[in-house]
Amino acid sequence: MPSVLVVEDDPSIRQSLIEVLAEHGYAVRSSADGFGALREITQTPFDAVVLDLGLPDLDGGDALRMIRGISSVPVLVATARDDEREIISLLNAGADDYLVKPFSGGQLVARLSAVLRRTAHVPATGPAPGTRGAPVARIAPAADLQHPTTVGELAVDPGARTAYLAGVELRLTRREFDLLAFLARHPGQVVSKRRLLTEVWREPYVDDQTVDVHLSSLRRKLGERAAAPRYLLTVRGVGIKLVAPR
Numbered sequence: 178m179p180s181v182l183v184v185e186d187d188p189s190i191r192q193s194l195i196e197v198l199a200e201h202g203y204a205v206r207s208s209a210d211g212f213g214a215l216r217e218i219t220q221t222p223f224d225a226v227v228l229d230l231g232l233p234d235l236d237g238g239d240a241l242r243m244i245r246g247i248s249s250v251p252v253l254v255a256t257a258r259d260d261e262r263e264i265i266s267l268l269n270a271g272a273d274d275y276l277v278k279p280f281s282g283g284q285l286v287a288r289l290s291a292v293l294r295r296t297a298h299v300p301a302t303g304p305a306p307g308t309r310g311a312p313v314a315r316i317a318p319a320a321d322l323q324h325p326t327t328v329g330e331l332a333v334d335p336g337a338r339t340a341y342l343a344g345v346e347l348r349l350t351r352r353e354f355d356l357l358a359f360l361a362r363h364p365g366q367v368v369s370k371r372r373l374l375t376e377v378w379r380e381p382y383v384d385d386q387t388v389d390v391h392l393s394s395l396r397r398k399l400g401e402r403a404a405a406p407r408y409l410l411t412v413r414g415v416g417i418k419l420v421a422p423r
Contacts, residue, residue: 178257179224179293182242183207184214185255186233192370194255197282211235211243215293223352225289228272230256238267242319245271248352248376248389251296253289256278289418292414329421331408352377353395354422360409360419369416378410392417 181203183190188209195205206221208214211232218226226244230237241252252265257278264275273292276285279302325334335358340347349357359377360368370388370405392409401407409423 178202178204180204180206180221181289182214182217182221182223182226184232184237185210186210186231190229193282194285197285197340198227200282201286203289209233211237211240212239215243215247216252220350223250225251225253225293227285227289230258238270239264241267241272241421242270246387251286251290251292253283257395259274260311285374324362326364328410328419329365330363331361331363331421333358335362347398349395349398352391353398356391357395357419360417364419364421367412367416367418371417391421 179202181198182189183194183198183205185207186209187195191209195207197353198205206217206223208217211234214226214228217223228237228241228244232240235243237254237256241254244252251273252271252275253276254272255276255278258264259277259368267275273296274288276288297408325332325336327333334340338354340349340354340357355377356373361371364381394405396402396406396409399408401409403411408419410418410420412418
């Protein structure tokens with residue numbers, strides 16, 4: 178059963194969306210504001226988000242950009258705004274599709290189904306087991322993906338989805354682990370942010386800042402800072418590489 182987060186401040190519209198989606202087999206949670214939606218997304222591996230733009234605490238466009246900073250979950254924007262320039266801006270900022278109110282329940286379900294087929298989404302936050310589908314991208318050979326790697330005191334096991342630093346397990350989000358595992362498969366090799374977006378995020382509308390946010394979080398969990406790196410070394414203007422501390 179695919180899970181959907183409905184972000185809509187109008188109680189009657191929110192309830193209507195919940196009922197329509199539930200009738201069509203979706204597991205639905207909801208939020209009436211942007212910050213509540215962000216909390217939900219960090220805690221639950223949703224398959225999609227239906228996002229209104231007229232939220233009481235955040236402009237929906239800002240909420241979309243913040244969502245893209247923490248997750249690659251497909252986002253279907255559903256709003257009364259119909260300005261073409263804004264639609265293009267939101268699609269470029271990471272929206273997967275756009276619905277202008279009023280719309281029928283059938284159109285919502287059809288658009289949402291199309292987004293899920295197109296993205297073949299694997300939730301970007303939360304645990305990996307039990308997720309549906311597979312990302313559409315070039316996949317490395319299974320043996321390469323599953324091969325454990327040790328770099329200094331850092332041990333990464335993609336098969337078990339575990340990472341240990343000096344024998345202590347790191348508590349990583351799904352995306353943080355995917356990022357670390359990819360770098361661990363290429364130790365000592367400088368990897369560009371664009372390549373990380375292609376190989377790890379596998380999304381066409383994600384910007385470099387998303388990589389920066391996750392690298393910053395990963396650095397904290399590795400006990401380092403960008404100004405004093407140990408494992409994650411930035412090569413200015415080129416990319417990032419995973420190295421053993423000297």
